[in-house]
């Protein structure tokens with residue numbers, strides 16, 4: 596495994612994180628025994644960083660993950676990121692939500708707390724909730740703060756409210772088929788020493804190459820409405836997967852491993868959060884590390900990926 600520093604916290608985290616959204620109805624890993632196996636495998640391959648959120652299964656993911664981290668050897672040392680929904684950001688709710696999260700995670704402290712998305716409906720003033728989060732750090736309930744799915748302009752506004760803390764991590768969608776993070780977020784994270792946690796780094800499985808066009812109508816999970824799996828988009832994704840497969844064959848690597856390696860090579864601040872539905876997938880994803888694509892191969896993939904024109908208006 597490779598390790599890096601989380602923002603400027605001094606914490607040493609693995610270069611990929613395990614995504615725990617999978618431990619919900621949405622993705623279907625609800626059986627605790629399987630969750631425990633996935634978490635145990637992650638620790639075994641050296642992953643020490645896990646991402647969950649209060650909203651994932653309305654606490655189910657935190658609960659299953661918290662239990663597994665208690666029971667698997669070494670689990671207590673794992674760095675856990677969780678996220679507070681942008682809807683619960685009245686200063687009173689911030690502390691209440693953190694208490695509940697700690698209870699589900701069976702921990703004394705949240706290592707990294709991110710705001711899941713900017714508030715849209717309740718119009719909480721940015722500095723009111725950012726100061727409440729800073730209070731949670733001062734009181735010892737949270738170690739570090741981050742922002743998820745914030746446009747850079749809003750991230751900067753939120754950051755300017757903080758008197759003592761820094762934003763240590765940003766989360767944003769970033770994968771070979773969806774590259775908007777390159778425009779603002781990556782340079783912003785690089786400039787400010789933040790970790791850029793790339794979510795859906797495998798495009799929810801689209802970049803693994805295991806689904807044909809004939810499979811995409813059969814999903815029973817979150818992917819029913821995922822634009823990447825719309826035929827107009829997925830046809831293009833399959834062209835990219837061909838390139839990933841060809842390049843991967845030179846290195847003895849799978850399309851998933853190549854797709855993750857491309858992201859890791861993009862910038863040293865990029866840290867993919869990879870979801871897994873089995874211990875085998877965790878193991879395969881860990882094989883994305885400890886090697887690098889050559890410059891020529893990285894560019895070949897870059898060019899192929901830039902040919903994609905993904906549309907999100909699919910109806």
Ligand SMILES: NC(=O)c1ccc[n+]([C@@H]2O[C@H](COP(=O)([O-])OP(=O)(O)OC[C@H]3O[C@@H](n4cnc5c(N)ncnc54)[C@H](OP(=O)(O)O)[C@@H]3O)[C@@H](O)[C@H]2O)c1
Nearest residue numbers: 614615616794795796797798799800803868869870876879
């Ligand atoms: N901040 C945010 O707003 C936000 C949003 C989304 C996600 N996230 C975080 O990011 C994490 C990852 O994102 P994601 O779950 O959307 O997508 P992802 O990591 O791109 O895809 C995960 C899915 O790909 C498949 N897969 C994983 N490894 C594989 C392998 N080696 N070979 C074949 N298939 C493999 C699995 O599904 P199948 O086996 O069923 O194909 C798995 O559930 C989440 O768990 C969550 O923690 C954050």
